[in-house]
Amino acid sequence: MNKLISKTLFYYTILAALLLLLxxxxxxxxxxxxxxxxxxxxxxxxxxxxxxxxxxxxxxxxxxxxxxxxxxxxxxxxxxxxxxxxxxxxxxxxxxxxxxxxxxxxxxxxxxxxxxxxxxxxxxxxxxxxxxxxxxxxxxxxxxVLLIVIIIISKLISNKLWAPFYETLDIINDFNIEQHLLPNFKTSNTKEFEQLNHALKKLIEQNINAYQTQREFTENASHELQTPLAVFQSKLDLLLQSPTLSEEQAEILQQLYEASSRLAKTNKNLLLLAKIENNVFSQKENIQLTKIIEEVLPYFSEQAEEKEIIIESNFDKESSLSTNKGLTEILINNLLLNAIRHNVSKGKIFIQLKNNTLHISNTGSVYALQEEKLFKRFSTNTKNAHSSGLGLAIIDQICKMNNWKVSYRFENHLHQFSIFF
Amino acid sequence: MKILIIEDEKGLAQSISLYLTDENYKCELAATFEEAIHKIKNYDYDCILLDLMLPGGSGLIILEELKKLNKQEGVIIISAKNSLEDKIKGLQIGADDYLAKPFHLSELSARIYSVIRRKQFGNTNKININEIEIDLLSKTVSVGNKDLVLTKKEYDLLLFLIGNKNKVISKNALAEHLSGDMADMMDNHGFVYAHVKNLKKKLADNNCDKYIKTMYGVGYKWES
Structure with missing residues (x-):
């Protein structure tokens, strides 16, 4: 791809050469x-x-x-x-x-x-x-001499003339819909650029509005669901108190509990996603990744016990990050939870923190996951009764918020997720 | 013990009321902002359950009103909005606890139990149930003169069971209670079984395991 000025000068040169020859x-x-x-x-x-x-x-x-x-x-x-x-x-x-x-x-x-x-x-x-x-x-x-002068002058003029265009280009490049900040275009005294800026501004505004509406919808819907969920769950709790409860009914009740808990979790995760997108977690502080992982590890070890999964961790020297603590905890938790959830009996989990990169790899299915679908909402590769289908979408969203990179690899029969901080 | 339930969702208010009435609490309901203000001005309660989003006004204003009236009631906020700001604001104005919907009635009951005890006995607080004595301050448990060494989870489990005396607590509620903030991060409730088993064993060493009953694998009950 050539720059506009190079193209202009290329045609100038050809024309000048022809003119000279003729x-x-x-x-x-x-x-x-x-x-x-x-x-x-x-x-x-x-x-x-x-x-x-x-x-x-x-x-x-x-x-x-x-x-x-x-x-x-x-x-x-x-x-x-x-x-x-x-x-x-x-x-x-x-x-x-x-x-x-x-x-x-x-x-x-x-x-x-x-x-x-x-x-x-x-x-x-x-x-x-x-x-x-x-x-x-x-x-x-x-x-x-004329040709050279023309080239130099057009370069200078072009730089000056096109400056507003490149400024606009930079602004659009930096634009991130999740930060919901309307970009501020500089006014230009060139009609075409002013038109371009105006059109772009309108387009972005409409996009932000659509995005906002969608986010608000998710948040409102989740909120609205909380109350009926609470009613449902409280009725289950009441039913459980019935002195005439039979074993069969208890079995049904347990299944209802599972379903309601899954419903509540999915709803909570949807709400969490909406909140991340709404920049609720914008507060930053210095955190130590190792500390966060070590804090939750006992809990996950307990969870892993049932499947007899061995968790091995290997941390480089302390690296500190300036980010939101709550979100980072959610990120780590979701990664570890997935590593346990999709693991096999007597499997293994390796946690490695090296060069500002966190690798969490686990044994599991013998097939690689479809990477392109992996981080989308509700598009789970493996159907799991406990999975909300939002865990990886949340991980992805948190990484996006922080400009981190998340990637998936399947190597040596290990599913590896890496976060590059 | 009198409890005021300020909640506009009838189904939920009824469930709470039914569950708590069984536990020898006397429950009153308020479904609107005006009703709630009227009740707190005219009556005294031991504990108030407060929904933040009410027809007629915000629950936070009720909380402020309570403070103005210099009332000593314990207040537990029950809100569909699980937002940190609301939680912090509510606790700052003077709420004693914050419970996000949806919650288990057993969790609510345990929190009410704890709030009322804190309000009534301050921090030097001992619970005697059957032959078991629990010192809430030092977090120690003893049977007769013998100390019972419990892990933190077992201690929490014991308190939760006692806070829901004679009620069946679902395994899910127990699992969520024991995992606290990590409640969303769990797939199996096997660990609940393990903790109950351990607690039972420790109690059995002192001949008082008979109080914990298992209900067909759905839940557990402290019977006394």
Missing amino acids: TSPVFYLLSEKLYLDDVDEAIHLRKTEFANNSIHSLTIDQIPVWNKFNRDILILPDTVTKEKDVIIDEVFYDTLGVEWEPYHVLYSSIKIEHQPFVMMIRLNLVESEDLMETTAFLYVIALL
Whole structure:
């Protein structure tokens, strides 16, 4: 992909080169013609001068003397067969330069003392060729200089002209809908950029509004669900007190408890997601990851006991982070919970904290999970009765909030989630 | 013991009332803001259960009103809005506890039990139940003159069972109570069984395991 300015300059250069190629022969020919016309005019002038000033006082005896001192106006006997009164091209041997040189020559018949003679007027073209070459050379130089100047100027102008555009581009690049801050575009005095900024602002505003509505909906829906859930659960608690409860009914009650607890958990997680998106957890403090992990580890070890899972941890030296403590705890908890939940009996979990990266890997299914679906809401790879389908979405959201990176790998029969802080 | 239940959701208020009435509490209901204000101005209670979102006004205003009236009631906020700000605000204004919906009635009952005891006996507080004595301050348990060494979880479990004396507590409620903040982070309730078993064993060493009854694997009950 090329920058706009490079493209502009590329076309400028091509155009300039074409212009140079096409116009320089024209210019050369034109200046040559001008010069030759000039030469011819000079020849005619000399002829007129000779006719007016010299011919009357010239005698036949003086002709050898005349010819001796005049190199370019010679009086020759009337035996010359060349065409008369027309300027023709001819080459003469130059004894000084020791080479043949081109001349424009005019032969014309004259009468000296009533005797017919031929007068030859010639002008050397060597100087004219030099002149023309120099002129053409100068022309090319001038064009090149012009081209360079144009390139520099357009670069400068383009940088200045397009500055608002690049500013806008930077602002859009930095825009994050989750921070729900309407970007502040600088006003530009260029109509097109002002239009662009205006259109972008409108687009972003609409997006933020849609996003806000969706988030509010999730939050409100979750809140609304809490009360009926509370009623439901309280009725179960009452039912459990019934003195005539049979074992069968107790079994059903237990299943209802499980379902209600799962419902409550899913609802809580939805609410949590909405809250993260609503920036409720924006307060930051310095936390030690190792400390957080070590705090919850006993709890998870207890949970892992039933499946006889062995948890091994290996921490680098303490690394501290400035972030929200509650969210980080949720992140760690969800990762560990998944590692236990999707583990096999007598499985293993490895927790490693190294170079600001947390790796949690666990044994489990022999197949890799589909990474592209992994972090989406309610798109669990493995159907698990306890899973809310939101755990990884929450992890992903927390990472996004903090500009951390989360990745999944399946290697050596281990499912590994890594968080790059 | 008189308890005022300020809650606009009838089904929930009824459940709470039924559950608590069984435990020898006398319950009154208030479903609107006005009703609640009227009741707290005219009567005294041992504990008030307060929903924050009420028709007619915020529960936080009721809380402020209670403070103005210089009332000594223990207040437990029960709210659908599990937000930290509300919790902090409520506790700052003078609530004694905060319980987010949905909750188990056994959890609520245990909290009421604890709030009332704290209000009535201050911090030098001993519970005597059957032949067991629990010192809430030092968190020690003894049977007769013999100390019973319990883990923190077992101690919590014992208190929870006693706070719901003669009630069946569901395994789920126990699991959530024992895991506290980590309640959402659990898949199996096997650990509840393990803790109950251990507690029972320790009590059995002192011949008082007979009080803990298992209800078909759904729940447990302290019977006395």
